[in-house]
Amino acid sequence: xxxIRKSEGLIDWLDQRLAVKAFMRVMMTEYWIPKNINFLWAMxxxxxxxxxxxxxxxxxLLMYYKPDINLAFDSVNYTIMxxxxxxxxxxxxxxxxxxxxxxxxxxxxxxxxxxGSYKKGREMxxxxxxxxxxxFSAEAFSGYMLPWGQMxxxxxxxxxxxxxxxxxIGDDVVIWIRGDYVVADATLxxxxxxxxVLLPLVIIIVIAVHFYSLRFPHVNNQESExxxxxxxxxxxxxxxxxxxxxVPFWPVFLSKDFFVVGFFMMIFFALVCYQFDFAMDPxxxxxxxxxxxxxxxxxxxxxLWNYEVLRGFFFDIGGMAAMDIGLIAFVIANIVFMILPFLxxxxxxxxxxxxxxxxxxxxxxxxxxxIVLTVYGKLPPTGVNAxxxxxxxxxxxxLFIALPFITKYEAxxxxx
Amino acid sequence: MREIKILxxxxxxxxxxxxxxxxxxHSQMHPHVAPADFGFKEIAPLHVNGxxxxxxxxxxxxxxACHSIKSLGLEAPMSFEEAxxxxxxxxxxxxxxxxxxxxxxLAGFLKDPVSATQLSHKFGDAKPYAMPSFSFLSEQEIxxxxxxxxxxxxxKISDKGVFEEACGRCHSMKYDGLKAQTPNTFIKSxxxxxxxxxxxxxxxxxxxxxxxxxxxxxxxxxxxxxxxxGLTEASQAQVVSYMESVGDRKxxxxxxxxxxxIGFMAIFTLIAYLWKVQIWREVE
Numbered sequence: 029x030x031x032i033r034k035s036e037g038l039i040d041w042l043d044q045r046l047a048v049k050a051f052m053r054v055m056m057t058e059y060w061i062p063k064n065i066n067f068l069w070a071m072x073x074x075x076x077x078x079x080x081x082x083x084x085x086x087x088x089l090l091m092y093y094k095p096d097i098n099l100a101f102d103s104v105n106y107t108i109m110x111x112x113x114x115x116x117x118x119x120x121x122x123x124x125x126x127x128x129x130x131x132x133x134x135x136x137x138x139x140x141x142x143x144g145s146y147k148k149g150r151e152m153x154x155x156x157x158x159x160x161x162x163x164f165s166a167e168a169f170s171g172y173m174l175p176w177g178q179m180x181x182x183x184x185x186x187x188x189x190x191x192x193x194x195x196x197i198g199d200d201v202v203i204w205i206r207g208d209y210v211v212a213d214a215t216l217x218x219x220x221x222x223x224x225v226l227l228p229l230v231i232i233i234v235i236a237v238h239f240y241s242l243r244f245p246h247v248n249n250q251e252s253e254x255x256x257x258x259x260x261x262x263x264x265x266x267x268x269x270x271x272x273x274x275v276p277f278w279p280v281f282l283s284k285d286f287f288v289v290g291f292f293m294m295i296f297f298a299l300v301c302y303q304f305d306f307a308m309d310p311x312x313x314x315x316x317x318x319x320x321x322x323x324x325x326x327x328x329x330x331x332l333w334n335y336e337v338l339r340g341f342f343f344d345i346g347g348m349a350a351m352d353i354g355l356i357a358f359v360i361a362n363i364v365f366m367i368l369p370f371l372x373x374x375x376x377x378x379x380x381x382x383x384x385x386x387x388x389x390x391x392x393x394x395x396x397x398x399i400v401l402t403v404y405g406k407l408p409p410t411g412v413n414a415x416x417x418x419x420x421x422x423x424x425x426x427l428f429i430a431l432p433f434i435t436k437y438e439a440x441x442x443x444x
Numbered sequence: 445m446r447e448i449k450i451l452x453x454x455x456x457x458x459x460x461x462x463x464x465x466x467x468x469x470h471s472q473m474h475p476h477v478a479p480a481d482f483g484f485k486e487i488a489p490l491h492v493n494g495x496x497x498x499x500x501x502x503x504x505x506x507x508x509a510c511h512s513i514k515s516l517g518l519e520a521p522m523s524f525e526e527a528x529x530x531x532x533x534x535x536x537x538x539x540x541x542x543x544x545x546x547x548x549x550l551a552g553f554l555k556d557p558v559s560a561t562q563l564s565h566k567f568g569d570a571k572p573y574a575m576p577s578f579s580f581l582s583e584q585e586i587x588x589x590x591x592x593x594x595x596x597x598x599x600k601i602s603d604k605g606v607f608e609e610a611c612g613r614c615h616s617m618k619y620d621g622l623k624a625q626t627p628n629t630f631i632k633s634x635x636x637x638x639x640x641x642x643x644x645x646x647x648x649x650x651x652x653x654x655x656x657x658x659x660x661x662x663x664x665x666x667x668x669x670x671x672x673x674g675l676t677e678a679s680q681a682q683v684v685s686y687m688e689s690v691g692d693r694k695x696x697x698x699x700x701x702x703x704x705x706i707g708f709m710a711i712f713t714l715i716a717y718l719w720k721v722q723i724w725r726e727v728e
Contacts, residue, residue, distance in 0.1 A: 063727065066447050068454075105644050106619050109694065116694045117701065135454060178648075269727045283716070283723040290713030294706050301702025306466050313648035313691075314640075324473050329465045395457060403464030407472050 056278035060261045062249035063275050069247065070288035071136040077289050078129045079235070085122040086224070089115075093174065095220035097213045100176035101315045120300045120308070126168055127307035128296060130330035133161060141368070142391055144252055144378035149245040151369040156238040158366040163231045165331070170223040172328060173216060177312030182325045184211045184219075190338075193355040210318070252378040324408060332405030333398045333424075337361040339405070340421030342414050357425060364428045371431045374439035385441065386434045390427060397423050480659035482677040487552035487560065492587045499592025502585055506578065507538060515539035515597045524625045531574040532634035534613050534625040540601045542593025544610060544682075549674030550590050554578045561671035562662045566635060574634075603686035606679045614639035614670075620690045635669040646684070646691035654684050 035041035042048045061069075092112055094103040108115035137157070140146050146154035169187065173180045188205050192198040207214030246257055255273055263272035275281055299307070306329060311322060327335050338358035344350050369375070381388040397420055404417040503513075510527075512520035514537050520527065527534045542550065553560035557575045558567050567573040578586070601609075608622065614631050616624045618641050624631070632638050649657065656663070658680055661670040675683065688695065 066450055068450060105647075110619065116698060120698070131458065264727075272727070275727055280723055280727055283720040286716040287713060287720045290709055290716045294709040294713060297702060297705035297709055301698050301705065306462065310648050310650055313644045315644075329461070332465065399457065399461050399464065402461055403469065406465045406469040 057276050058261065058265075059243075059277035060257050060264075060274040061247050061277055061281040062253075062255060063273050064249045064251060064253065065247070066250060067284075067288050068135065068139040070285040071132050071139060073282070073285040074132050074289055074292050075129065075136065076235075077293070078125050078132065079231070081121055081125045082129065083228070085118040085125070086228075088118045089122060090224060095174070095217050097176055097216055097316070100174060100216065104175040105313065117300070120304055123308040124296065124300045124304055126171065127328065127330065128299070129164065130168070130328075133164065134330070137161070137365070138391075138395065141394075142381045143248055143250065144380065145248040147369045147372055147375045148378050150248065152241040153238065153245065154369055155366060156234055156241050160231065160234050160238060161365075162362070163227060163234060167223060167227040167231060168328065168330070170219040170227065172312075173219045174223060175312060176216065176316045178314040178316055178320075178322055179309055179312040179325070181211060181316035181318065182322055183327055184215060186325055187327070188215070190355065190358070193352060248378070250380065252380060326406050329402065329406070332403075333401035334358060334361045336401040336405030336417050337421045337424055339409055340401075340414075340417040340419075342409065342418065357421060360425065360428075368431075371428060372435045373432045374435040374442065377438065377442055384438055386438055390431065390434055393423070394427055397427065474653075477656060477663055480656045480677075482546065482659065482680075484546055484549045484552065484674060487548050489548045490551045490583065490587050490590070492584050494584075494587035494589070494591025496588070496592050496595050498585070499588035499590070499595075502581070502589050503538070503592055506589075510535045512537045513539055513596060525627065528626045528630040532630060533574050535574070536613055537609055538593060539597055540605065540609055542590060542596065544601065544606050544676065544679035545674045546676050547590050547594065550593065551586050553674060554581070554586050554589060560674065562660070563669075563671050565667060566669060601679075601682075603682040603689065606675070606682040607686045610673050610675055610679070610683060611642070616641045617643050617687075617690055619643035637669040639670070642687060642691075644691045646687040651684050651688065654687070655680070658683065 032044055035044060039048065043050075089108060092103060092107050092115065094100055104119065108119055110116070112118075140154060140157070169183075173184050188202055188211065191201045191205060194201055203209060205215075206212070207218055246255070249255070253273075257274060260272050260274040263269075264274060264276070269275075309328070326332065338354045338361075341350050341354040341357055345353060364371075377384065381391040400416065400420045401424060404413055404420060407413045409417060508518055509521065510531070512518055512535075516539075520535070520537070522530060524534050545553075549560060553575075554577075556577055556579065558564050558573050561573075563573065578589075581589070604620070607617065612622060613625045614635075616622055616639075620643070624639060626634075628638050645654065653664075657665075658673075658675065660672050661668045662672065
C-alpha cells in the first residue's frame, strides 16, 4: 500500500487514493496525437458528442415512452411531443442525432479508408469500429420500431422476414426473432429491451475497446508518416513544441475538436428545428396498421446502400432465385468492410489514396457507387431504376473482389 | 486551405446524397399532379342569383327533415347513433354550409351528389348515396337554397368549427378530444373503409400535400373512399391550420427555439475557435 500523507488539497487527497494525476497524464495531457491532421480527425469526438446526445435524450424519452402496441404511438406523438415540456425537442434531437451519427460514421469510415488507417497495426481499430457500426445499425433499427408508426411496423416486417432466407431453419429464426408469427407486441417489447439496455451496453463497451485499440498503434496522420512517438513527445515536453510532430490530446487536440463540434452542432440544431424529415420520415407519424401496406417501403437513408445491394438482384440467374442471390450479396455487403484490412494485399503501404496510383480510383468509385446505391435504394425499383441498382450492386461486389488484385499490383510497383 | 478543400468535398457528397434520397426520391415516388382546383371547374356554374327568402322556404321544406341547423336552434331529428344506422352516415349540420363550401360546388352537389363528391366508384343504383339528388329543383330554386345557406350566420366560423362540420362526421381528432360523429363501424359499411384519426396527419402528410388532397382526394389516391367535400380555399386553409394546431402544436416554439440554439452554438464555436487559435499558436 502506498504511503498516505496528510493531503495538501482535494486533488492531492484523490491522487493518493486514485492516482488521478497519473490517470490524467495517460488519458489526456500525455496522450499524443500527430500534429499533421485535418478536421476529419475530429469525427471521432463528434461521434462521442452525438452518442452523448443520444444517451441523454434517450433517458429523457424513456421516462414517458410506453412499450406497448396500444400505447406506444400516443406516448410518443401525444405525451412526449405535445404534453411534456420540450418533449418534442428531446425526440427531434434523438431522431436527428441517430441519422447524423450515421453520416459521421460514414465520413469517419471513408476517412479511415482514404488515409490507409485500417492496416499496418491498426487492424483492431478498424475491426472494433466496424463492430460499432453493426451495433449502431442494430440500435438504429430497433429504435425505429419504438414509435410504432407505419414504417416502424412495415420495415420491421420486411427486415425480420429476411432471416427466412437462411437455409433449413430460416422460418423458425424469423419466429424466434419476432416472438410471434407476425411483428406484434412481443416484437416491440423485445426490440425495446435491445434498444434501451443490451445494445447501448454493448456499444459503450465496444467504444471503450475502440479507444483502447488506438493507444498502441497511435492515431494515423495526413501523410501516413511513421512517427517515433517517444522522441516527438519528449521534444514537446522539453518545450520544443513547434518542432515536435505531436500534440497532447488535452488541451491541444481537443481545442480544435471543440471548434469542429461547435460548428457541427450549429448545423445539427438547424436540422433538429427546421429540416428533420430526412431523419423522421413523415410516414412514421401514421400509426402502424397491419392491414394497410404503404405504397413505398424503404429503410432509413443510412441503410439504403445495403438494402439496394439486396434488392439489386431482381432476376434469377442460372437457376438461383433472385431473392437468394440478393440475400447472399446483402450478407457479403454487411461483412466485407470488416475484412477490408485483409483484402488489402499491400499492408505496408499506408499512403493516403491520392498517392496510390490505382487505389485512388478504387476509393472514389466506391464513394460514388455507394451514393448511387443509396439513392436508388429509395427510388421505386421499376424500369431503368432496377437496372441501375443491379449494375451498382455488381460494381460494389466487384470492387471488393478487385481490391486484393489492385493492392497486390500496387505492392509490386512499390517493391521496384 | 487544404481543410476548406476537404470540407467542400465532404459537403458536396453529403449534399448530393441528401438531394437524391429526399427531394429527388420523393418527386419520383409522388409524381406531379395538377394543382388544387378551388373553382371546381367541371361543375357547371350557376347562372342566376339566388333569393334568400325563397331559399329559406325551400330549406325548411326539403332539408331539415334530416339536417340540423344548430345556429338557428334547429336540432337534428335523430341522435348521431340513430342517424348513422338510418342513413349509413350522420347528415351534416348546415349552419355554415353555404359559407365553408364553394357555392358552385354546393349547387352541383344538390343536383348530383355522387358526381360532386367523386364517389361514383362507391355509390350507384345498387348502393344509393345517403343524400338524394335534388335535380328536380329548378336552377333558380337551387340558387335560392345556396343563397339562403350562405346567409344563415354572419359570424366567422372558427378553424375547429370548419373541421367539425366538414370532416368531423367521419374523422376523429383524438388529440383534441374530438370523436367522429358517425361510429367507425358505420363508416366502414357505408364507404368501404374506416376513416382514420387525423390527429397527426399534418406531420404524416404535410400541409402541402393536404392542400391538394382535401381538395380532390381521388386525384391523389386511386379508389379512395374519401369524398371531395368542396371546401373553399379559405375554409380548407382553416382546416389545415386546425390540424396543425393539434398535430404540430409546438411548431412555433420549435421555430423560435431553433434560432436560439443555433445562436448559442455559434457563440460556442466562436469562443472555441479563439481558444484553438491561442493554443495552436504555441505549437505551430
